[in-house]
Amino acid sequence: MAGVGRDVHSKAISQFSYYQNSGNHYLDSAATTQKPDSVIDAVTQGYRHFCAPVHRGSYPLSEVASSAYETARSKVAQFINASAQQLIFTKSCTESINHVALGWAKSKIKPGHKIWISQMEHNANYLPWLQLCKETGAELKIIEIDSEGHLQIDQTGLWDDSTFLIALTHCSNILGGETPVQEVCDKARNHGIYTLIDAAQSVSHIPIDVKALGCDFLAFSAHKMYGPEGIGALYIDAQRQLEMSPLLLGGGSIESVSEQQIRLREAPHCFEAGSPNLSGALGFAAAVDFLQAFPQGAISCYVGNLGQQFRQALAKQNNITLLPVAGGGNTTSVVSFVVEGVHPHDMAQTAADNDVSIRTGSHCSHLLMSYLKFGAVNRLSLGIYNHSDDIQPLIESINAAADIFA
Amino acid sequence: MSNKEHQAILMEHYKSPHGLGVINEKHTVGKGVNSLCGDEIRVGVVVENNTITDIKFEARACSICIASSSIMTQILTNKKTSEVNSFYEELLDILKKNDVSAESHRLLIPLSNISKMPSRHKCALLSWEALRDACKL
Numbered sequence: 001m002a003g004v005g006r007d008v009h010s011k012a013i014s015q016f017s018y019y020q021n022s023g024n025h026y027l028d029s030a031a032t033t034q035k036p037d038s039v040i041d042a043v044t045q046g047y048r049h050f051c052a053p054v055h056r057g058s059y060p061l062s063e064v065a066s067s068a069y070e071t072a073r074s075k076v077a078q079f080i081n082a083s084a085q086q087l088i089f090t091k092s093c094t095e096s097i098n099h100v101a102l103g104w105a106k107s108k109i110k111p112g113h114k115i116w117i118s119q120m121e122h123n124a125n126y127l128p129w130l131q132l133c134k135e136t137g138a139e140l141k142i143i144e145i146d147s148e149g150h151l152q153i154d155q156t157g158l159w160d161d162s163t164f165l166i167a168l169t170h171c172s173n174i175l176g177g178e179t180p181v182q183e184v185c186d187k188a189r190n191h192g193i194y195t196l197i198d199a200a201q202s203v204s205h206i207p208i209d210v211k212a213l214g215c216d217f218l219a220f221s222a223h224k225m226y227g228p229e230g231i232g233a234l235y236i237d238a239q240r241q242l243e244m245s246p247l248l249l250g251g252g253s254i255e256s257v258s259e260q261q262i263r264l265r266e267a268p269h270c271f272e273a274g275s276p277n278l279s280g281a282l283g284f285a286a287a288v289d290f291l292q293a294f295p296q297g298a299i300s301c302y303v304g305n306l307g308q309q310f311r312q313a314l315a316k317q318n319n320i321t322l323l324p325v326a327g328g329g330n331t332t333s334v335v336s337f338v339v340e341g342v343h344p345h346d347m348a349q350t351a352a353d354n355d356v357s358i359r360t361g362s363h364c365s366h367l368l369m370s371y372l373k374f375g376a377v378n379r380l381s382l383g384i385y386n387h388s389d390d391i392q393p394l395i396e397s398i399n400a401a402a403d404i405f406a
Numbered sequence: 407m408s409n410k411e412h413q414a415i416l417m418e419h420y421k422s423p424h425g426l427g428v429i430n431e432k433h434t435v436g437k438g439v440n441s442l443c444g445d446e447i448r449v450g451v452v453v454e455n456n457t458i459t460d461i462k463f464e465a466r467a468c469s470i471c472i473a474s475s476s477i478m479t480q481i482l483t484n485k486k487t488s489e490v491n492s493f494y495e496e497l498l499d500i501l502k503k504n505d506v507s508a509e510s511h512r513l514l515i516p517l518s519n520i521s522k523m524p525s526r527h528k529c530a531l532l533s534w535e536a537l538r539d540a541c542k543l
Binding site: 343344345346349360361362369374375376404405 | 529
């Protein structure tokens with residue numbers, strides 16, 4: 001396994017120009033990943049060679065741009081084992097989830113219905129549901145976690161007839177690990193409950209097959225899987241797609257229009273009003289190519305084992321509180337911790353002074369912060385370019401911060 | 407004075423802050439929250455005849471926020487409420503423009519170390535904004 005890990009890292013690292021000239025230990029891939037040269041090239045090539053309106057021009061350059069855009073869609077869809085028609089491009093994972101809340105759930109949900117989310121959701125998978133419940137008389141319920149990070153999927157009420165939707169993160173942006181999405185989706189389907197999976201943190205390293213998973217919706221974004229900023233994706237089950245309304249109306253989404261009537265195009269185009277993000281789509285597809293060049297499961301194995309090494313190193317320090325890993329266990333791409341007597345902001349600043357980039361704050365996860373009774377925590381999160389060589393500089397930064405502040 | 411000396415002064419404020427204490431019913435309270443990091447601060451002021459006679463703060467906050475709060479209580483105790491905004495704006499200039507001159511208040515000058523860290527400006531300003539809230543400025 002160690003050999004596979006070395007292969008993954010050595011194959012990856014040479015593809016990131018950032019690492020040719022930087023001594024920085026970048027440990028913030030849960031926020032955004034560095035981009036391999038192939039992704040950067042795909043974005044710039046798009047502007048150099050295919051710069052024309054997508055689905056709007058009748059001249060050859062526009063045809064090339066349209067074809068490239070749809071090829072990119074097919075590639076991203078195939079990456080999660082969906083058909084191209086089932087995948088819409090959005091600007092982000094956040095927009096994808098909002099699209100489900102406003103374009104689908106809002107017209108179907110009734111007072112008394114319940115939407116369940118987990119205690120470890122990012123605000124992107126919390127606030128849209130909170131707002132929707134306030135507006136519709138539905139109720140937002142929280143699936144709790146225990147002190148070891150296990151999701152309490154046998155919680156009273158979760159599988160009741162009144163449950164309309166379960167919206168669940170696949171991998172917590174603070175606790176890392178993996179939630180039991182397959183078990184939840186299987187059980188939900190048997191109970192007639194809809195499911196949305198937030199795959200923003202998992203899609204970079206955990207293989208996803210929406211057909212096997214059986215979810216109704218799956219949201220993710222490119223920039224956390226080595227792709228460009230500003231483009232996300234939403235998988236929509238074929239039946240749910242028929243029930244869904246576009247979030248935006250405008251150019252490119254209509255078949256015909258008269259003074260009084262709009263006839264929408266077929267999916268996915270009806271959900272993508274406005275000029276499509278061609279360069280983003282090209283970069284997104286290049287990120288898929290980048291990930292698929294590694295053997296299935298190899299990245300998950302590599303970053304998971306590396307996360308475990310970080311946890312073990314931190315656990316040896318007597319001044320650190322480690323947060324649990326979602327789902328229990330130790331293999332994780334995200335490790336969160338607090339250093340005794342050192343405010344997380346001061347810890348992150350000291351690390352930055354030592355060329356170690358870690359995060360501080362509430363990480364847009366106020367539900368979890370409130371449950372854990374922390375105002376803020378430090379978080380390190382790993383990408384394919386990280387290595388066990390990144391551990392010692394972090395430990396030295398922690399020791400330096402403790403010397404200064406504790 | 408060097409950055410290192412400024413840093414030493416800020417650390418002294420952090421380790422032994424002025425004004426850190428219990429807010430009671432005599433205080434009018436303002437609150438500050440840094441949504442980025444979850445820091446929270448309460449600043450209580452006693453104002454008599456338009457003069458701030460006492461300032462206390464309670465905080466769950468980082469070293470910069472604590473140090474800035476400590477400096478604030480030193481500067482503004484026994485000052486008129488009408489003077490608060492001019493000190494606040496002086497701090498803003500120090501942080502945003504690194505604008506330090508011979509006229510700068512000597513207690514504010516160490517905070518110029520923060521000017522090169524835009525992500526920490528909010529930390530240095532949090533208690534000042536809470537105090538302005540308390541004074542309804």
